[in-house]
Structure formats: C-alpha cells, structure tokens
Amino acid sequence: MRLKTLLFNSGIFVQNVRAVGWIFIAYLLCLLFAVPLRILMAASSREDYQRMYEFTGETLFRFSSGFQMILMFTVPVLLGIFIFRYMQVKLSADYIHSLPLKREALYHQNVIFGLGVLVIPVFLTGFILFILSGFVNAPNVLNVGTIAAWVGTTIIVIVFVFMATVFVAMFTGISVFQGVLTYILLVFPAGVTVLFFMNVNYFLRGFPVDYYLDHQVDRWLPFVRVGELTHSPFSGSDFFGFLIIAIVFYLVALFVYQRRKVEMASQAVAFRALRPVFLYGVTVCAMLLGGMYFGQTQGTFGWRLFGYIVASLIGYVVAQMILEKTWRVLGKWKGYGVFIVAMAILALLIKFDVTGYENRVPVAENVERVYFSDSAHWLSPRRQLFEHEDFYNQQHFYEDRETIERIINLHEEVVSGDRFYDQNRRFYRQAVFYYELTNGRKLVRAFPVRVEFYNNPNEIMAQVMESQEYKYNHFPVLRLEDTDKVNHIRISSYRGGQREIIITDATEIKEFHQLLQEDIKAMNHDEFNDGKSWAWIEYSLISDGRRNYLNADWKKSYKKIEAWLEARDLARQARFTAEDIAFAIIGKREVEEGIVDMRVVEVDEDFKEREGTIRIEEVEQLTVLLDQSTRSDEGEYIIAYYYNDELTRPHFESISADRAPEFILEQLN
Amino acid sequence: MIQVHNVKKEFEDIEAVKGLNLKIKKGSIYGLLGSNGAGKTTLLKMIGGIYKQDAGDIFIDGKPVFENVELKSKMIVLTDSLYFFPQYTVRQMANFYKSMYPLWNEERFQQLSKVFPINVNKKIDRMSKGMQRQVAFWLSLSTMPDLIILDEPFDGLDAVMRQKVKNLLVQDVAERELTILISSHNLREVEDLCDHIGILHHGEMMIEKELDDLKTDVHKIQVAFKGGVVPDGLLKEFDILYKEERGSVHLYIVRGDEEEVCAHIDFFMPVLFDVLPLTLEEIFIYEMRDVGYAIENVIV
Numbered sequence: 001m002r003l004k005t006l007l008f009n010s011g012i013f014v015q016n017v018r019a020v021g022w023i024f025i026a027y028l029l030c031l032l033f034a035v036p037l038r039i040l041m042a043a044s045s046r047e048d049y050q051r052m053y054e055f056t057g058e059t060l061f062r063f064s065s066g067f068q069m070i071l072m073f074t075v076p077v078l079l080g081i082f083i084f085r086y087m088q089v090k091l092s093a094d095y096i097h098s099l100p101l102k103r104e105a106l107y108h109q110n111v112i113f114g115l116g117v118l119v120i121p122v123f124l125t126g127f128i129l130f131i132l133s134g135f136v137n138a139p140n141v142l143n144v145g146t147i148a149a150w151v152g153t154t155i156i157v158i159v160f161v162f163m164a165t166v167f168v169a170m171f172t173g174i175s176v177f178q179g180v181l182t183y184i185l186l187v188f189p190a191g192v193t194v195l196f197f198m199n200v201n202y203f204l205r206g207f208p209v210d211y212y213l214d215h216q217v218d219r220w221l222p223f224v225r226v227g228e229l230t231h232s233p234f235s236g237s238d239f240f241g242f243l244i245i246a247i248v249f250y251l252v253a254l255f256v257y258q259r260r261k262v263e264m265a266s267q268a269v270a271f272r273a274l275r276p277v278f279l280y281g282v283t284v285c286a287m288l289l290g291g292m293y294f295g296q297t298q299g300t301f302g303w304r305l306f307g308y309i310v311a312s313l314i315g316y317v318v319a320q321m322i323l324e325k326t327w328r329v330l331g332k333w334k335g336y337g338v339f340i341v342a343m344a345i346l347a348l349l350i351k352f353d354v355t356g357y358e359n360r361v362p363v364a365e366n367v368e369r370v371y372f373s374d375s376a377h378w379l380s381p382r383r384q385l386f387e388h389e390d391f392y393n394q395q396h397f398y399e400d401r402e403t404i405e406r407i408i409n410l411h412e413e414v415v416s417g418d419r420f421y422d423q424n425r426r427f428y429r430q431a432v433f434y435y436e437l438t439n440g441r442k443l444v445r446a447f448p449v450r451v452e453f454y455n456n457p458n459e460i461m462a463q464v465m466e467s468q469e470y471k472y473n474h475f476p477v478l479r480l481e482d483t484d485k486v487n488h489i490r491i492s493s494y495r496g497g498q499r500e501i502i503i504t505d506a507t508e509i510k511e512f513h514q515l516l517q518e519d520i521k522a523m524n525h526d527e528f529n530d531g532k533s534w535a536w537i538e539y540s541l542i543s544d545g546r547r548n549y550l551n552a553d554w555k556k557s558y559k560k561i562e563a564w565l566e567a568r569d570l571a572r573q574a575r576f577t578a579e580d581i582a583f584a585i586i587g588k589r590e591v592e593e594g595i596v597d598m599r600v601v602e603v604d605e606d607f608k609e610r611e612g613t614i615r616i617e618e619v620e621q622l623t624v625l626l627d628q629s630t631r632s633d634e635g636e637y638i639i640a641y642y643y644n645d646e647l648t649r650p651h652f653e654s655i656s657a658d659r660a661p662e663f664i665l666e667q668l669n
Numbered sequence: 670m671i672q673v674h675n676v677k678k679e680f681e682d683i684e685a686v687k688g689l690n691l692k693i694k695k696g697s698i699y700g701l702l703g704s705n706g707a708g709k710t711t712l713l714k715m716i717g718g719i720y721k722q723d724a725g726d727i728f729i730d731g732k733p734v735f736e737n738v739e740l741k742s743k744m745i746v747l748t749d750s751l752y753f754f755p756q757y758t759v760r761q762m763a764n765f766y767k768s769m770y771p772l773w774n775e776e777r778f779q780q781l782s783k784v785f786p787i788n789v790n791k792k793i794d795r796m797s798k799g800m801q802r803q804v805a806f807w808l809s810l811s812t813m814p815d816l817i818i819l820d821e822p823f824d825g826l827d828a829v830m831r832q833k834v835k836n837l838l839v840q841d842v843a844e845r846e847l848t849i850l851i852s853s854h855n856l857r858e859v860e861d862l863c864d865h866i867g868i869l870h871h872g873e874m875m876i877e878k879e880l881d882d883l884k885t886d887v888h889k890i891q892v893a894f895k896g897g898v899v900p901d902g903l904l905k906e907f908d909i910l911y912k913e914e915r916g917s918v919h920l921y922i923v924r925g926d927e928e929e930v931c932a933h934i935d936f937f938m939p940v941l942f943d944v945l946p947l948t949l950e951e952i953f954i955y956e957m958r959d960v961g962y963a964i965e966n967v968i969v
Contacts, residue, residue, distance in 0.1 A: 009768055009769065010768045011764070011765040011766075011767075011768035011769050012768075014761075014764070014765070014768075015754055015765065018754070018756065019754075091748075091750055091751075091752040092752050094714065094719050094746075094748055094752070095748070095752035097718075097719045098717050098718065098719050098741070098745075098746040098748075099741065099769050100738045100739075100740075100741035100742035100744075100769060100770065101738065101741075101769070102736055102738055103736065261720070261721065262714075262719055262720055263680065263720055
C-alpha cells in the first residue's frame with residue numbers, strides 16, 4: 001500500500017495521459033515514419049536500394065537523420081514542459097500541492113510517466129524494425145545488433161534531454177523559459193568555455209586559445225555528438241557519460257523540487273538565492289559575447305571595450321526585465337555599477353598578470369620535450385593520423401637538449417620582444433610552445449608573431465632552424481634511412497613544361513638520397529627561406545603494400561645533388577636553363593598585383609606589350625635571372641620567361657629589389 | 670486541532686505573515702477576517718500545507734502539516750480561485766478525487782447531486798463561476814474531510830445556494846465534528862456561521878474572539894437621568910468601550926455580565942434605561958477603536 005501510493009496514483013496517471021498522451025502518439029508516428037517507413041519506401045521503389053547511402057552504414061541513424069535528430073532534441077523538451085506545466089501555473093501549482101501527495105511521489109510518478117512516453121514508442125519502433133528485418137533484405141542495417149544499438153542510443157539521448165528539461169523545470173517558474181533554458185543548458189558548457197577562453201586570449205599574452213579550444217570543446221555539445229551518429233556510433237563512454245549526467249539531473253531535480261516554493265510559479269527564477277546568479281551570469285555571458293564579437297570582427301581594444309560595455313549593459317537590462325517581469329528596470333542600475341567596477345578590477349588583475357603567466361618560461365632541465373610550431377593544430381587529439389602518415393609530415397616535438405635550450409631562448413625572446421599585438425593586424429603568424437615537463441605538467445603558450453618570423457628569421461630563430469633536430473623534423477627526407485623501399489624518385493621542374501626525370505636504379509637512388517641529406521644538413525637559415533628551388537623531388541615508396549609519397553625541394557643551394565645530376569647530364573632534363581629560354585620580359589610589379597594574378601588573367605598575352613618593360617635575351621643575364629627569381633608574390637619585379645619550345649604561355653616569376661641584378665635596377669626605375 | 674505558532678512568511682520584500690499565533694479547536698468554525706492583503710490567503714495556504722512557512726510551526730492534530738500525506742488526505746483547501754483539470758467533467762473529476770482521497774464517499778457524492786443541480790457529465794471548465802464553486806463544494810464534501818479550509822468561499826454563489834452550502838457545512842460540523850477555517854473580507858457574510866472570529870491586519874492577528882462570549886459580554890445601553898446629570902460613579906467598575914451623548918440621553922457600550930450591568934444601572938434610578946441589540950460589526954468597531962484602529966480600514 002505504502003509503495004503503491006509512493007509510485008502510482010491512478011488519478012495523476014489519468015491526468016497525465018490526458019495531458020501528454022498525444023505526445024506519445026505523435027512521437028510513435030514520427031518514429032515509424034522516420035525509420036521503418038523510410039526503409040519500406042526505399043526498398044519497394046528501387047531495385048538497387050541496398051546501394052543507397054542509408055543502407056551502406058551499419059546504423060539506423062542514417063534514415064531521416066536530420067528528422068531523427070530534431071525529434072531527439074524537441075520531443076523530450078516538449079514533454080518535460082507539459083508534464084511539469086502544473087508547477088509553473090499558480091492555480092494548478094496551489095491545487096496539485098494541496099493534494100495528499102508527497103512531492104517526491106509526484107515527481108517520481110511524473111518522471112516515470114514521461115520516461116514511459118519516450119521509451120515505449122522507441123521500443124515499439126524497434127520491435128517493428130525487427131519484424132521488418134524478415135521482409136526487407138538489408139542485413140547490415142536491419143539486424144538485432146543495429147536495432148538494439150538504435151533503440152539503446154535513441155533512448156539514452158532522449159532520456160538525457162528529458163532529464164535536462166526536468167532539471168531546468170525546478171529552477172524556473174515559466175514554461176517558455178524552461179524550454180529556452182533547457183537549450184541554453186545543453187550548449188552552456190561548451191559556449192561558456194569558448195567565450196571564456198576567447199576573451200582571456202585578448203588580455204593574456206601567450207594564452208594558447210587554439211590549443212584549448214581545439215581540444216574537446218565541441219564534443220561537449222550534445223547536438224554535435226548526436227549529429228555524428230550517422231557515422232560513429234556511441235562508445236561505452238558516450239553511453240556512460242549521457243547516463244551519468246541524466247542521473248545527476250534526476251537526483252538534483254528531486255532535491256531541488258523538495259525545496260522549491262510553490263509560490264514561485266510564474267517567476268523566471270524560482271529560487272531567490274539564484275537571482276543574482278542569473279542576473280550576473282547573463283551579464284557576464286553577454287559581456288564576453290560582445291567582446292568576442294567585436295574582438296573577432298574589429299580587433300581593436302576600443303571596439304572590444306565598446307562590445308564589453310554595450311553587451312553587458314544589454315545583458316544586465318534584459319536579465320533584470322526577465323526577473324522583474326517588466327520593462328521598467330531603469331531604477332535598478334546600482335547592481336550594474338558594482339558589476340562594472342568588479343570587472344574593471346578583474347581585467348586589471350589579468351592585464352597586470354598577477355600570476356606571472358605571461359613571462360613564465362620553463363628551465364631547460366625541467367623539460368622532457370617540447371612542441372614548437374606555427375600552429376597548435378598538430379597537438380589536437382582529434383588528428384588520429386595513421387602512424388605511417390605521420391612519418392611523411394613535418395614533425396614538431398623536440399627532445400634534444402640543445403634544441404630545447406634554443407627553443408626556450410626563442411620563447412624568452414618572443415616574450416620580451418615587441419608586444420606585437422595581433423588583434424588589430426590582419427596578417428600575423430603564431431609561435432606555439434608546448435612543453436612537457438619532467439614533473440608531468442604541461443606549459444603551453446602561443447604568441448602572435450610577425451609574418452616574417454619564419455621566413456626571415458632573426459638570429460635566435462635562425463639558431464633553432466639550423467639545429468639538426470629542426471631539420472630532421474622539417475624534412476621527411478632526413479628521416480628516411482632505408483632507401484630499399486623507394487620505388488623511384490621523380491624530379492620535376494617548378495618552371496612548368498616537360499622537364500622531368502625519374503631515377504629508378506637502386507644504387508642511384510641511394511647515392512642521390514645520401515647527397516640530398518647532406519645538402520639539407522648543410523643548409524643555413526638564409527637558404528632555408530630563400531624560396532629558390534629548381535625542381536620538386538618526389539620519392540615514391542612502397543611499404544606494407546601501400547604506396548606513399550615523400551616530397552622535397554631541389555633547392556638552388558643544394559650543390560651536391562646539382563653536381564651529381566650534372567655529372568649524369570640529368571640536371572638539364574629536370575630544370576630549365578638559359579638555353580631553353582627565348583627571352584624574358586621584366587616589369588615592375590604594380591601594387592596589389594601578384595604572380596597568381598598573372599597566371600590567371602589574360603595579361604599573359606599582353607605582357608610583352610606592357611609599357612615600361614624590358615626584354616632580356618642574353619644568356620648570361622638570363623642565367624642570373626633564373627638563379628635569382630622565385631615564385632614569390634612579393635618581389636618588386638615581375639619576370640615573364642618565354643620558352644624556346646612549343647610552350648605558348650610565358651612562365652611568371654618575381655624577383656625582389658635586393659636580389660635584382662644591376663641591369664634590372666638600371667633600366668627599370 | 671490546528672495550532673499555529675509564531676509563523677512567518679515573506680514574499681519578495683513583503684512580509685505577508687508576521688509571527689502569527691492561532692489555535693482552532695476541533696469541530697469549530699473559525700472565521701478569518703481581514704482586508705485585501707492582510708495575509709489571509711497566505712495563512713490559509715500555509716495551514717493547508719501548500720506553502721511552507723519561513724519560520725514557526727503549524728501543527729494539525731499535533732503533527733506538522735507540510736508534506737504530510739496523512740493529514741492532507743483528510744483535509745480540503747478551497748482556494749479563492751478554483752482549479753480543475755482542463756476538459757474534465759464532474760464525474761471525471763470525482764474519479765480523480767476518489768483516487769486521491771481514501772475517505773471518498775461515493776454515496777455522499779450521489780446524495781449531494783440532489784443539492785447541486787448540475788449534470789455530472791458536463792465539462793467543468795465550461796460552467797459559470799458559481800456552478801464551479803458548487804462543484805468544488807460537492808467534491809470537497811464527498812471526500813469526508815476532517816478539516817476544510819475555505820478562502821472567500823461564497824464568491825459567485827447566489828443567496829439561496831449560499832444558504833444551502835452553509836447548511837451543509839453546519840450539518841457536517843454537527844454530525845461528524847468537521848472543523849472549518851473560513852476566510853472573508855466581509856464580516857456579515859460569515860457572522861451567522863462562525864463560532865470564532867479572528868481579525869488579521871498586516872499579517873498580524875489583531876483580535877481573536879469567541880462569538881458567544883462577545884455577544885454576551887458587550888452591551889449597548891441607553892440611559893437618561895433626571896436633569897440630565899450623570900451620577901458620580903456610574904459604570905465606574907465596568908469597562909466602557911464607547912460613550913456618546915445625545916441631549917440628555919447617554920449611550921454606552923460596556924463590557925461585563927448583563928445582569929450585573931443592569932443591576933448597577935438600576936441602582937442609580939435612571940429615567941430611561943434600554944439594553945439595545947448589538948451587531949457583530951458594531952462590537953468589532955468598538956473593540957478595534959480600543960486598539961487604535963478604525964474598522965473601515967481593516968475589514969469591509
């Protein structure tokens with residue numbers, strides 16, 4: 001009898017059936033339409049239905065995937081609002097709570113009823129799918145495993161969303177607000193994290209915002225995870241995560257319900273103690289959002305400040321309006337004043353860096369290894385590259401003591417260097433330092449640096465670049481020890497046309513590889529960045545039955561391979577020389593004009609006739625030009641090479657003023 | 670039966686009930702009077718276990734009432750605005766009460782259908798306000814409660830129905846010791862029903878009286894003496910609530926035993942001496958003037 005009254009009251013049950021029974025029916029119909037009917041429709045109208053996208057995965061979430069997702073995130077919310085509607089309307093709240101029912105019993109009965117409304121249609125649909133599997137031949141989407149996975153996953157998601165709605169119901173007294181807050185709650189953890197990190201980034205120099213945001217933030221969005229169901233099923237930890245959170249919502253909601261005052265029906269926030277939390281929470285979030293918006297679009301401190309103030313003011317006023325349920329909140333400005341002062345103090349604390357965050361640089365002996373790159377991207381755990389793929393890409397971790405010291409030097413130099421502030425500049429690059437310390441902790445910093453940081457390195461950066469480990473990381477060729485796997489090496493000219501050689505002989509490959517490695521190791525930082533290459537080198541490897549390519553440049557500074565190629569008379573087959581060129585036309589680059597434009601636009605044809613250009617035909621001069629010109633967009637002079645052979649279109653390159661030979665400077669000024 | 674001890678309740682920034690004490694005996698009909706905003710509804714909802722008091726205790730039969738299923742199953746609260754589930758007929762609502770209140774008496778429900786001329790299969794939310802009131806009484810009385818709490822219960826009922834309902838209530842009090850707590854802003858509406866009256870003002874209990882005491886204790890007297898001179902020592906040993914002179918006729922409102930007062934006045938040999946009937950309202954007017962309030966400000 002006691003248990004019976006605790007869990008079940010027929011009157012409440014009947015009332016719930018009358019109030020939300022339609023959701024049960026509607027949800028069942030929607031599910032039937034979304035999955036079994038879609039399967040039937042496809043299977044009955046097409047011969048090759050098994051090749052349709054929906055039938056190719058081993059999941060039922062591909063059928064009406066968008067609709068299924070919408071159902072998962074709307075039906076439970078709607079249901080939660082309707083079932084707990086009685087709490088949000090003054091009359092019914094008074095009435096229901098005058099009945100001889102304990103809140104706990106009422107809560108359990110309502111929640112269990114709601115779970116039934118959600119879960120039973122899913123089970124019924126699952127059962128129908130099971131029957132359908134006997135008629136429709138689609139073994140990889142219709143089997144006991146996929147149906148069970150579909151039922152289980154759908155249930156865990158809708159239960160999670162339902163419990164979130166119930167949880168929110170206890171904190172507010174307005175049904176509309178309950179719905180809105182539920183969705184806000186679902187995006188809150190990710191949203192607040194993004195807002196917080198983005199804004200800290202504006203104040204704290206060296207804050208590695210990409211590193212933090214790249215890590216896992218969007219995984220905290222249930223929408224995102226559920227959206228991925230079409231191609232990646234829930235793992236055990238996904239199930240567990242959703243389940244644990246749902247249980248926490250369930251327990252907290254019960255606890256809160258027992259302490260909620262009935263008279264809070266129709267109040268936006270049902271607990272007085274939570275009103276300031278709500279008020280200042282909304283204000284802070286609005287402020288951060290405003291700061292982020294103007295930070296990303298305008299960049300300057302002035303605009304950001306504008307964003308902070310205007311957005312926080314709007315947030316404050318709106319929150320006040322919601323709490324007071326009136327437009328007239330102008331009298332309540334004192335709280336905002338307090339807020340502004342508190343935020344100003346906080347901003348100053350961060351700005352003056354009370355914890356010494358900006359200047360913190362580790363001591364070399366405490367560093368296990370360091371990641372140094374222009375991006376935090378390669379640290380992202382999401383990059384699940386295959387091991388062999390990693391080999392062919394640049395690597396970023398350094399373990400050599402000397403390199404670590406050089407990188408720390410560089411870090412110190414960046415810290416003490418110009419407070420180059422990126423937010424108001426459009427072009428900048430990043431220097432990311434990620435230290436794994438011997439005590440198991442990590443120290444991560446990211447700094448915006450000059451565009452030329454890597455291309456035109458200062459002395460300290462040059463030291464890093466000239467370290468053997470940097471080169472080893474930078475050039476996959478250096479990491480390739482065994483040339484047995486190399487099938488062939490192809491060298492093709494960057495300057496277009498049919499200039500290409502292929503080395504297939506194993507001994508030659510070995511020799512070439514050896515010399516290329518020596519050339520790279522001998523390279524200094526100027527050569528590193530001069531952008532001057534003859535040709536493109538591609539190793540074709542076969543390993544584990546898989547073909548891979550490894551790339552390198554034939555830089556003009558690589559004397560050893562040049563000599564080796566010359567000796568075999570291969571060099572002139574792989575690159576253009578002055579003999580191949582009929583003449584070159586040189587003109588000043590106009591502002592905003594780049595090589596890319598030249599290649600794309602039809603100016604090609606007319607470049608010869610362009611005013612103020614000079615024509616070079618002498619072989620010596622052409623040789624100098626070929627040696628100095630690059631494919632960079634930046635050079636002050638544009639060179640069009642007109643080939644002797646069948647090529648009709650010229651090849652465009654550029655040359656910078658400091659490299660330009662005398663005969664250009666004299667004639668073009 | 671009901672003990673309210675030092676109960677406080679605040680809403681937002683208003684203190685609705687301030688340290689209130691109240692005792693109601695089983696089988697009595699207690700009238701709670703007060704103007705709008707005096708705190709009547711709040712107090713009733715607290716006694717009904719709907720609101721939880723911020724401080725103090727509310728006991729019914731010696732047990733705290735909040736979240737007490739056992740007490741609430743023998744108790745009905747009829748709030749000033751009635752609530753019924755949408756689209757329910759009287760019969761459906763009765764079934765709901767049947768599932769909710771273990772003492773539900775189907776026989777009584779059938780009997781009462783003779784008192785209330787309403788079709789049980791009619792939807793309640795389409796009825797007039799007065800008919801909804803009748804349904805509320807009908808359902809409430811069928812649950813055979815020990816305590817019934819009525820907040821402005823007669824709104825919308827016509828005079829005939831009002832009397833019928835009053836009779837039903839009194840009958841239950843007499844037959845099975847039903848206790849009734851009834852609130853009103855109108856003294857005249859409840860004076861014929863209640864045996865106890867309490868006046869609530871700004872969240873405080875201003876006066877609490879047993880009506881029988883009141884009526885026997887306070888008297889309105891008209892006296893005149895020869896030559897219009899009031900003898901020394903007249904009514905000296907009595908509590909005079911009010912006095913007034915109309916020419917040579919003096920009007921007194923006096924508290925005390927009727928016989929003693931009459932004997933005392935007779936002793937001075939007045940030329941005119943009448944004991945006049947006193948309405949409940951008048952009693953309160955004078956009593957409250959005593960505590961420094963004009964009744965117009967407190968109740969209508």
